[in-house]
Amino acid sequence: MKPAAVECKHCPLRALGAFSENTPEEICFIQSLKRGEIGIAAGAAIIAEQSRTSDLFTLLSGWAFRFRSLRDGRRQILNFLLPGDLIGLQEQLTGDSPYGVEALTAVRLCLFQRNRLWDLFRHHPGLAYDVTWLAAHEELIVDENLVTVGRRSAQERVAMLLIHLFKRAESVGLKRGDWVPFPITQQHIADALGLSLVHTNRTLRGLARLGLHEFSNNQLRLINPATMQRLADYYAVPTHGRPLI
Amino acid sequence: MKPAAVECKHCPLRALGAFSENTPEEICFIQSLKRGEIGIAAGAAIIAEQSRTSDLFTLLSGWAFRFRSLRDGRRQILNFLLPGDLIGLQEQLTGDSPYGVEALTAVRLCLFQRNRLWDLFRHHPGLAYDVTWLAAHEELIVDENLVTVGRRSAQERVAMLLIHLFKRAESVGLKRGDWVPFPITQQHIADALGLSLVHTNRTLRGLARLGLHEFSNNQLRLINPATMQRLADYYAVPTHGRPLI
DNA sequence: CGGGAAGTTGACGGGTCTCAATGGCCGTGG
DNA sequence: CCACGGCCATTGAGACCCGTCAACTTCCCG
Numbered sequence: 001m002k003p004a005a006v007e008c009k010h011c012p013l014r015a016l017g018a019f020s021e022n023t024p025e026e027i028c029f030i031q032s033l034k035r036g037e038i039g040i041a042a043g044a045a046i047i048a049e050q051s052r053t054s055d056l057f058t059l060l061s062g063w064a065f066r067f068r069s070l071r072d073g074r075r076q077i078l079n080f081l082l083p084g085d086l087i088g089l090q091e092q093l094t095g096d097s098p099y100g101v102e103a104l105t106a107v108r109l110c111l112f113q114r115n116r117l118w119d120l121f122r123h124h125p126g127l128a129y130d131v132t133w134l135a136a137h138e139e140l141i142v143d144e145n146l147v148t149v150g151r152r153s154a155q156e157r158v159a160m161l162l163i164h165l166f167k168r169a170e171s172v173g174l175k176r177g178d179w180v181p182f183p184i185t186q187q188h189i190a191d192a193l194g195l196s197l198v199h200t201n202r203t204l205r206g207l208a209r210l211g212l213h214e215f216s217n218n219q220l221r222l223i224n225p226a227t228m229q230r231l232a233d234y235y236a237v238p239t240h241g242r243p244l245i
Numbered sequence: 246m247k248p249a250a251v252e253c254k255h256c257p258l259r260a261l262g263a264f265s266e267n268t269p270e271e272i273c274f275i276q277s278l279k280r281g282e283i284g285i286a287a288g289a290a291i292i293a294e295q296s297r298t299s300d301l302f303t304l305l306s307g308w309a310f311r312f313r314s315l316r317d318g319r320r321q322i323l324n325f326l327l328p329g330d331l332i333g334l335q336e337q338l339t340g341d342s343p344y345g346v347e348a349l350t351a352v353r354l355c356l357f358q359r360n361r362l363w364d365l366f367r368h369h370p371g372l373a374y375d376v377t378w379l380a381a382h383e384e385l386i387v388d389e390n391l392v393t394v395g396r397r398s399a400q401e402r403v404a405m406l407l408i409h410l411f412k413r414a415e416s417v418g419l420k421r422g423d424w425v426p427f428p429i430t431q432q433h434i435a436d437a438l439g440l441s442l443v444h445t446n447r448t449l450r451g452l453a454r455l456g457l458h459e460f461s462n463n464q465l466r467l468i469n470p471a472t473m474q475r476l477a478d479y480y481a482v483p484t485h486g487r488p489l490i
Numbered sequence: 491c492g493g494g495a496a497g498t499t500g501a502c503g504g505g506t507c508t509c510a511a512t513g514g515c516c517g518t519g520g
Numbered sequence: 521c522c523a524c525g526g527c528c529a530t531t532g533a534g535a536c537c538c539g540t541c542a543a544c545t546t547c548c549c550g
Contacts, residue, residue, distance in 0.1 A: 068392050070478045076395040078388050090381045090388070098385060098482065121374050125366040128373050132366075135380040136335045140343060142387045143323050143335070147313045150321040150394045150439030154538070185496065194395030196539050201498060233315045237343065399506070430528065441507050446530060497546070507536075514529080520522090 005037040005110075006060075011244075013060065013084050016173045019244040020130075029124055030245060035111040040103045042183075047088065049100035055111050057087040058245060062107030063183050067191070068099045077192035079141050080104075080165060080184075083172045084244055086134050088114070105183045112245075130243035140237055149194040152232070154203045157193040159232035162213055166222055171239050182220035250282040250355075251305075256489070258305065258329050261418045264489040265375075274369055275490060280356040285348045287428075292333065294345035300356050302332040303490060307352030308428050312436070313344045322437035324386050325349075325410060325429075328417045329489055331379050333359070350428045357490075375488035385482055394439040397477070399448045402438040404477035407458055411467055416484050427465035 006012070008031040013019060022030070037060065040046055046064060047053055064081040078099060081087060087109075091097045121128040148160050169180035190200040207213055212228050214221045222228060251257065253276040258264060267275070282305065285291055291309060292298055309326040323344060326332060332354075336342045366373040393405045414425035435445040452458055457473050459466045467473060 068388065070392070070396060072478075074396040076392040078391055089377075090384050098480070099388065118370075118374070121370040121377075125363075125370070125373065128370065128377070129363070129366050132334075132373070132377045132380055135377055135384065139335050139380065139384040139387060142384060142391060143313065143344065146323055146387060146391045146394060147315070147321040149391060151315060151319040187496080197497095198499090198540075199538055202538095205498075233317075235343075432528085442529095443508080443531090444506055447506095450530075492550090493548105495546105495548085498544080500541105500543085502540085504537105504539080506538090508534090509532105511532085512530080515527090517526095518524085520524095 005034070007031065008034060011060075013172070013244055018171050018173070018240065018242070019084060020241045022244075023126075026124060026127055029120070029127070033112045033116055033120065035113055038109050038111060040107045040109065042103055042105050042107075044103050046101040046103055046107070046109070047097050047099075050096050050098070052096050053088060053091070054114050056089065056114050056117070057112070058110040059083050059085045059087060060108040060110050063104040063181075064101055064107055065104060065188065065192075066099055066101050075191050076194065077188060079138065079145060080168075080192070082168050082174075084242070085138075086131070086245055089131070089135050089138075104188070105181075127243075127245065130245060133243055134245070137239075137242060144237065145192070154193075154195055154199055155206065156232050157195065158189065158200065158203045158207060159212070159228045160234060161189060161193060162207075162220065162222065163225070163228055163232060163234050166220060166225075167236070168239070178221045179216075179219040180221075182215065182218055250279070252276065253279060256305075258417070258489055263416050263418070263485065263487070264329060265486045267372075267489075271369060271372055274365070274372070278357045278361055278365065280358055283354050283356060285352045285354065287348055287350050287352075289348050291346040291348055291352070291354070292342050292344075295341050295343070297341050298333060298336070299359050301334065301359050301362070302357070303355040304328050304330045304332060305353040305355050308349040308426075309346055309352055310349060310433065310437075311344055311346050320436050321439065322433060324383065324390060325413075325437070327413050327419075329487070330383075331376070331490055334376070334380050334383075349433070350426075372488075372490065375490060378488055379490070382484075382487060389482065390437070399438075399440055399444055400451065401477050402440065403434065403445065403448045403452060404457070404473050405479060406434060406438060407452075407465065407467065408470070408473055408477055408479050411465060411470075412481070413484070423466045424461075424464040425466075427460065427463055 009027045035055070046057065049069060059081050061083055066078045066081060067075055068078060069075045081101070087101055090099070120131070148157050152160060165182070166180055169175065174180050186200050186204065187197055190197045193200065195203070212222070212224050214223055254272045280300070291302065294314060304326050306328055311323045311326060312320055313323060314320045326346070332346055333342070335344070365376070393402050397405060410427070411425055414420065419425050431445050431449065432442055435442045438445065440448070457467070457469050459468055
């Protein structure tokens with residue numbers, strides 16, 4: 001039933017070339033941290049809001065997103081998570097998770113015990129540095145989202161999101177021809193961009209009518225990336241050579 | 246001319262009790278990292294957008310903010326910085342700073358050489374852990390701002406910002422009676438909340454007319470914090486016992 | 491073939507933006 | 521001492537972007 005967990009040194013993510021190299025000792029240590037793998041179904045919670053979790057996760061395959069809700073149900077998606085992303089770092093060690101994480105597709109997760117993070121810091125400063133790098137990098141992505149939601153028009157926001165997700169998917173080897181998978185509903189886009197569902201739909205249709213993008217079979221293709229980038233005032237954050245834990 | 250740099254073990258911030266303790270060895274090491282102190286005038290840049298900096302800073306006194314701009318001049322404030330905050334961590338080690346930092350008041354900064362960060366990770370895992378904690382904590386603040394800008398009404402946003410800054414100022418010992426300093430113009434509030442200047446003004450006046458807050462002499466007082474918290478759906482992020490580098 | 495989730499479109503109202511003008515405060519210089 | 525300019529706060533009027541309500545369609549899956 002449960003597929004065998006893959007060994008870290010044969011982790012399929014490492015074969016992509018998108019991540020920085022580690023020494024054999026480091027990979028061996030990461031292996032010792034690994035407590036197992038779990039699969040989660042599309043739509044299920046990975047971390048519930050206000051819950052306490054004792055594990056860290058690395059996303060091995062599939063898509064997920066991190067979000068926070070207000071009491072009356074309004075929801076803001078903070079960022080989307082793709083393979084290679086580390087989940088759960090932002091939580092206060094002592095407290096509850098202030099945000100939730102939910103799977104968009106079926107997902108496979110690598111489990112690490114949070115309390116062994118300390119061993120990692122003590123014995124492998126290089127890996128500790130990587131963890132910090134990942135935290136800082138994720139903050140940059142949230143920064144970018146904040147600029148988008150705070151200062152861009154609806155059209156610019158949608159263009160921004162499409163480019164951003166396309167490039168991220170591409171960077172982890174998900175592109176097939178001109179297409180990348182796009183397992184995201186318009187409701188998710190609306191929740192990520194601070195727009196209403198209806199206006200998100202109109203804006204998407206508008207961009208499609210301009211010939212900028214195309215959806216088919218839950219896949220996305222950017223027909224005119226240059227125009228779209230100009231429209232969104234997109235500025236690429238380099239993601240190449242990021243670490244993988 | 247240049248006031249003498251204070252020794253880390255006598256750092257006035259540590260006397261506040263708001264920060265976690267460090268061992269004498271750790272403080273000694275932090276001292277060895279410290280390259281000096283500089284003062285910056287109100288309104289001046291601490292880090293320019295798209296520039297390369299070789300230093301990290303800890304804010305010793307004064308207020309600042311972190312921001313990003315779009316090409317046409319629209320500006321988004323990402324978060325406000327108060328004494329004890331570490332500045333410059335989010336930058337990619339290799340690249341340019343994707344954001345700017347500007348002083349709101351006259352400011353004193355503690356300087357650290359970025360390239361010695363590696364020594365810190367190698368020799369002082371406890372401090373490395375603290376650095377990671379600070380990065381994760383700052384991401385939580387940006388998360389909160391993203392929820393505010395994405396999903397709260399103008400009234401809720403302004404209430405949120407006033408409460409948030411009041412509590413943060415209080416937590417670093419800036420409260421005098423019921424008042425905390427508030428060196429922020431309405432333009433800054435607008436840029437932080439994704440609102441126009443005019444609408445920010447109207448909203449502030451509205452809250453004042455409801456008897457929720459009061460400004461005087463660039464100071465802020467919350468007359469009715471309970472109502473304001475309910476209005477904003479405020480949820481406190483515990484900031485007690487955070488580390489100081 | 492039925493039902494629910496996701497997408498699409500129209501109509502309408504309102505929250506927020508833009509443009510514009512005014513007044514207060516303060517530092518500067520005549 | 522006062523005139524002046526600049527920054528900041530304030531207020532009105534009108535326009536528009538976007539939200540809400542509602543209906544309908546399409547797609548998918550059982």
